[in-house]
Amino acid sequence: MGAGHDAVAGELERRLAPHGVEVSVVDVLDLVPLRLGHALRRAYAGAIRSAPWLYAAIYRAFFVSRRPGPLRPPPPSPLTALIAARLQRRVRELPPDAVVSTFHVAAQAAGRLRRAGGLDAPSLVLVTDFAVHRMWLHPGNDRYLCPDKAAARAVTAATGRPATMCAPLVPPEFRRPGVRNGRDVRDLPEGRERLRKASGAGPDEPVVLISAGAWGVGRVVEAAGVLSASGRYRPVVLCGRNGHLRRRILGTGLAPALGWRDDVAELMAGAYALVDNAAGMTCREAFACGLPVISYRPIPGHGRDGALAMARGGLSVYAHSPAELVEALDRLEDGALRRTRAARVDALFSAESAERTVCAALG
Known part of the structure; x- marks a missing residue:
């Protein structure tokens, strides 16, 4: 939604280039038909700026596990199914050797497609939140890269998939x-x-x-x-x-x-x-x-x-x-x-x- 997810994807692309890896960066909201993904972005921005109470309610309803205890993956959603179908078309056009998600909606779509057999390549999720919410979680993904060890433990407990800590993806001019x-x-x-x-x-x-x-x-x-x-x-x-x-x-x-x-x-x-x-x-x-x-x-x-x-x-x-x-x-x-x-x-x-x-x- 904001610039942070794009920045992480861009920095990962920059770092992979010296290894001879060809990268294609896809905005997951572009996979939503009729430009509805961009409408979602505008609605989110409007809520954060003018009605933060509304976003807080949405976050509690959909991003946080409703039952007490450890994190649990969310139930399937029509939006995820639609994006996964569009993603499948993209991977057929240019079959990847790996898919990396830097946004939670992408993680849901890639995990769903991987579990359904529509994605042959490994699906990795690069979690950009220190507080991992359940929208990041899908057991169809192969591996999770997390900001710290606490997040990695929570992800593995929720999905059963390997999760490890990885260093922040920050441009080199910041790391002096x-x-x-x-x-x-x-x-x-x-x-x-x-x-x-x-x-x-x-x-x-x-x-x-x-x-x-x-x-x-x-x-x-x-x-x-x-x-x-x-x-x-x-x-x-x-x-x-x-x-x-x-x-x-x-x-x-x-x-x-x-x-x-x-x-x-x-x-x-x-x-x-x-x-x-x-x-x-x-x-x-x-x-x-x-x-x-x-x-x-x-x-x-x-x-x-x-x-x-x-x-x-x-x-x-x-x-x-x-x-x-x-x-x-x-x-x-x-x-x-x-x-x-x-x-x-x-x-x-x-x-x-x-x-x-x-x-x-x-x-």
Whole structure:
């Protein structure tokens, strides 16, 4: 739905190219007839922006197991059957040696097709959520690649299929040697200078990035207000492609507001922390840069559950109130705390790479 799933697929394609692997990236929503897939995307975006309570209700009804206990795969759906039929046409036109899903609807369709005998190649699922919901799960898939060991255990228990942890698929510009092993990102003068110019911050003013994702959603105006009122941190809001949000924030005078940027890695390299609300690709990019992450007012459903999962794993902090947000930022002055959290994040990147697992499946 958002840009994160596309980014993961694109990065996997880039990494497989040196191995001589030809990749065809398919948007699963293009497989829905009459452009209804794009209507679903617009409806999802509208719910997240204007009626988050509606998406929360949909998430509880369809994405979360209704009975207590471990995760269970969802029942078959007409939409999945329709997409699987369209996917079968594609694999007949260009028979693959492996199929990799980076979106949960794709995982349902590929798993269904594999189990029904319409797909001869191995079907792998690259889970992009720290909190695995049941829409990712289908026992027809051959293997799951998960963001951490807890997610892998939950997937295997639910599907009976092998599931392992794999390193985040983050572009190389984010994973710099100078920010590994807990080095403080404030020690990177080039990134700090670039961010200072973009934000208008003073030379010693800590700059905190606030991410609204590619669509520019969530309660980021509130977050900017909290940081601005603290008098201790300079907020800068990354508004993605939401021009309306950018104009709104600039009109308040609370913080600089940036549109879609191609230099996010450089901005992160000079920031003090990231305030995030979706637990998605931006968090992984921050992890790669060594930038501490604080979740605040996450979007409902997978955003909230992902924020909770990251906090449980010691990868980030979940701030439930304005006071907790400022307190979490204040605690980052503790170098030992930063190093401890950075060590947990580094463990993510020491896991086996997704491209290596995919190449093994290709034989």
